[in-house]
Amino acid sequence: MSKVRVLVGTRKGAFILESDGRRKKWDISGPHFAGWEIYHLKGSSADPNRLYASQSSGWFGQQIQRSNDGGKTWEPAGNKFVYEGVPGTHQWYDGTPHPWEFKRVWHLEPSLADPDTVYAGVEDAAIFSTSDGGQNWQELPGLRGHGTGPHWQPGAGGLCLHTIILDPSDSERMWVAISAAGAFRTDDGGKTWKPINRGLYSQYIPNPTAEIGHCVHHIAMNQSRPGVLFMQKHWDVMRSDDAGEQWKEVSGNLPTDFGFAIDVHAHEPETIYVVPIKSDSEHYVHEGKLRVFRSRTGGNQWEPLTQGLPQSHCYVNVLRDAMAVDLLDKCGVYFGTTGGQVYGSADAGDSWAAIVRDLPAVLSIEVQTLA
Amino acid sequence: MVRVILPFHLRNLARVGSELILEVERPVTQRSILDKLEAQYPMLRGSIRDHVTQQRRPFLRFFACEEDLSHESPDAPVPEMVASGKEPFVVIGAIAGGIRTGLPSTPKIPNAKKPR
Numbered sequence: 001m002s003k004v005r006v007l008v009g010t011r012k013g014a015f016i017l018e019s020d021g022r023r024k025k026w027d028i029s030g031p032h033f034a035g036w037e038i039y040h041l042k043g044s045s046a047d048p049n050r051l052y053a054s055q056s057s058g059w060f061g062q063q064i065q066r067s068n069d070g071g072k073t074w075e076p077a078g079n080k081f082v083y084e085g086v087p088g089t090h091q092w093y094d095g096t097p098h099p100w101e102f103k104r105v106w107h108l109e110p111s112l113a114d115p116d117t118v119y120a121g122v123e124d125a126a127i128f129s130t131s132d133g134g135q136n137w138q139e140l141p142g143l144r145g146h147g148t149g150p151h152w153q154p155g156a157g158g159l160c161l162h163t164i165i166l167d168p169s170d171s172e173r174m175w176v177a178i179s180a181a182g183a184f185r186t187d188d189g190g191k192t193w194k195p196i197n198r199g200l201y202s203q204y205i206p207n208p209t210a211e212i213g214h215c216v217h218h219i220a221m222n223q224s225r226p227g228v229l230f231m232q233k234h235w236d237v238m239r240s241d242d243a244g245e246q247w248k249e250v251s252g253n254l255p256t257d258f259g260f261a262i263d264v265h266a267h268e269p270e271t272i273y274v275v276p277i278k279s280d281s282e283h284y285v286h287e288g289k290l291r292v293f294r295s296r297t298g299g300n301q302w303e304p305l306t307q308g309l310p311q312s313h314c315y316v317n318v319l320r321d322a323m324a325v326d327l328l329d330k331c332g333v334y335f336g337t338t339g340g341q342v343y344g345s346a347d348a349g350d351s352w353a354a355i356v357r358d359l360p361a362v363l364s365i366e367v368q369t370l371a
Numbered sequence: 372m373v374r375v376i377l378p379f380h381l382r383n384l385a386r387v388g389s390e391l392i393l394e395v396e397r398p399v400t401q402r403s404i405l406d407k408l409e410a411q412y413p414m415l416r417g418s419i420r421d422h423v424t425q426q427r428r429p430f431l432r433f434f435a436c437e438e439d440l441s442h443e444s445p446d447a448p449v450p451e452m453v454a455s456g457k458e459p460f461v462v463i464g465a466i467a468g469g470i471r472t473g474l475p476s477t478p479k480i481p482n483a484k485k486p487r
Binding site for chain 1: 378379380381383384414416417418419422423428430431464465
């Protein structure tokens with residue numbers, strides 16, 4: 001029978017939740033790296049026992065941890081992230097130039113084919129890669145160097161590259177998203193990049209339709225349909241049917257279209273999940289109700305999913321990397337909250353149950369579906 | 372022989388106990404201690420000093436013999452008590468808050484409570 005492994009990154013360590021394919025009973029291990037912020041951990045699809053974790057601390061900086069046995073044991077990997085050449089400047093919050101400074105790794109994206117190759121999205125925004133299992137990291141400098149880099153400005157959480165999507169049909173193509181610069185795509189393995197923000201409208205920046213400067217919170221893609229992308233922007237849920245060349249809004253009847261997390265059903269590429277958040281000033285769910293909204297039509301028509309979720313006095317947030325799906329049939333959907341709950345649905349969102357509810361604030365969720 | 376005490380999280384990272392013993396050639400300096408420490412425990416690289424600039428990370432400090440050595444030159448000899456192993460070289464994470472009493476510069480904090 002298939003198994004599911006949920007990888008949870010929190011403010012105070014990592015946790016691993018495992019269940020069989022029924023997804024009713026869960027074994028919970030952790031905290032791993034207790035007391036450290038674990039922004040993200042993710043497994044290799046080429047070798048599911050190979051996991052990578054981003055471990056960081058304001059005191060001790062960045063560490064990368066690697067496991068070869070599905071998270072039972074870990075070993076430190078390389079943690080040297082140095083920008084290529086003279087780093088230069090980006091814009092600070094007040095619009096003045098500010099030197100590029102490495103702070104932490106927000107997202108780790110293992111290659112689809114090689115467990116030793118991983119991409120890392122970092123703050124201040126840049127993308128790095130390793131081809132030796134995390135021992136050595138090199139920047140892909142074409143992203144910061146393509147021309148708009150000096151004009152990038154941080155969002156409230158910093159100038160972070162938080163989303164990396166690899167194209168399963170084209171190993172040379174990938175997408176990244178940066179708060180608050182926008183979305184970018186490479187078609188040549190990371191050598192050159194272009195902004196792909198046409199159609200985004202951000203009313204609070206001087207030019208609402210600018211080429212860059214949009215606070216993209218997250219992007220999701222169904223593996224079977226590369227090029228169809230769904231985006232949760234600061235405000236607005238968007239979709240693109242042409243690999244990001246053009247975006248259109250699909251917020252439709254959502255009660256609020258501010259949010260962070262977005263994901264796509266594993267087998268139904270027009271089924272999308274978001275968790276609307278009341279506003280960018282409040283950062284908790286709307287009306288005190290924890291509701292996942294599902295669209296089965298690729299956006300615009302949304303239904304609230306509430307069964308098993310608290311519908312009163314709930315004031316948690318669901319952060320950008322804190323939602324994921326498994327590959328089972330029915331598709332499992334998982335998300336973690338800033339209140340420390342991890343919720344799972346074994347029926348594509350129709351009903352939910354807390355797998356665990358008193359963890360530190362959840363920063364990220366990833367799911368592995370194991371044979 | 373130099374004795375080094377690391378903060379809790381770095382002990383866990385390096386998988387070591389409360390105190391380390393390093394063989395460091397004289398003259399013993401902050402730099403030579405940290406070079407030896409990082410050579411013996413490579414996972415600590417970047418966690419105490421910046422990888423590139425080799426500067427102390429801002430929220431860490433170096434203490435020995437009841438003195439704060441954090442702002443001493445990294446190439447200045449450490450106190451003989453440290454170089455000879457009689458006193459440890461302590462790496463400590465900065466701690467926010469706390470009340471120091473009895474010092475002339477201590478600000479008066481009304482209704483300050485003793486931490487429990």
